[in-house]
Amino acid sequence: MDNSQDSSISQDRALLAQGGEKALAELLALHREKLERIVSFRLSPVLRSRIDPADVLQEAYFEISRRINEFIEGSPVSFFVWVRQKTIQSLIDIHRNHTREKRDAHRELPLASSPYGQTTSISIARLLLDDITSPSQAAVRDEEVQQLQSALESMNETDREVIAMRHFEHLSNQQVAEVLDISPTAASNRYVRAAAKLAEILNQHHSRRPMP
Numbered sequence: 001m002d003n004s005q006d007s008s009i010s011q012d013r014a015l016l017a018q019g020g021e022k023a024l025a026e027l028l029a030l031h032r033e034k035l036e037r038i039v040s041f042r043l044s045p046v047l048r049s050r051i052d053p054a055d056v057l058q059e060a061y062f063e064i065s066r067r068i069n070e071f072i073e074g075s076p077v078s079f080f081v082w083v084r085q086k087t088i089q090s091l092i093d094i095h096r097n098h099t100r101e102k103r104d105a106h107r108e109l110p111l112a113s114s115p116y117g118q119t120t121s122i123s124i125a126r127l128l129l130d131d132i133t134s135p136s137q138a139a140v141r142d143e144e145v146q147q148l149q150s151a152l153e154s155m156n157e158t159d160r161e162v163i164a165m166r167h168f169e170h171l172s173n174q175q176v177a178e179v180l181d182i183s184p185t186a187a188s189n190r191y192v193r194a195a196a197k198l199a200e201i202l203n204q205h206h207s208r209r210p211m212p
Contacts, residue, residue: 005174013071016068016079017072036053037168040053041168042088044095051094055094056090056094059094060089063089063090064086070082078175080175081178120157120161121148121160122145124152124163125144126145129144129145152201158190159194161180162191173187173188176190176191
């Protein structure tokens with residue numbers, strides 16, 4: 001982390017220590033749109049009819065407020081990355097609660113083994129194929145999502161996350177580096193490799209796609 005990043009984190013710590021809840025609310029408001037996009041991207045398709053991203057953020061904000069001293073007293077990452085971590089953890093907890101409440105012999109709510117509470121490849125495949133939207137094509141789209149998801153699973157898990165963070169969460173290279181706890185150069189190299197692999201997967205998928 002460079003000196004300017006350290007300075008920015010120190011400034012946010014001081015602002016929050018001095019400004020209390022008002023300062024926290026103002027900082028969270030600056031990041032709300034981005035956090036909503038992240039939650040919407042990460043939210044399991046099975047739960048979309050039951051959970052609104054705003055509800056997830058409400059839960060996350062309560063936890064962030066309760067634990068803000070963890071950031072003030074020495075978080076090694078920037079405020080946004082720290083808040084993102086807490087928001088995703090809130091989403092994971094909500095997924096788990098719904099899984100326990102709604103699970104039965106015929107229906108399972110998908111939870112991934114990854115720390116994000118769902119398989120990133122599901123979200124990537126779904127958004128990459130959003131151009132197929134008409135009701136008559138719904139079955140075709142579902143099949144294509146499954147096929148593309150399966151192909152994406154061949155990627156290294158961290159590479160998938162880099163694609164997710166850069167393309168769908170719109171994180172900067174510096175923020176990705178913070179999340180992965182690696183240098184910005186390493187994060188950039190990882191992204192180049194992941195993007196090349198994704199392009200290869202998409203080319204293979206489109207070559208197999210039936211003509212309209």
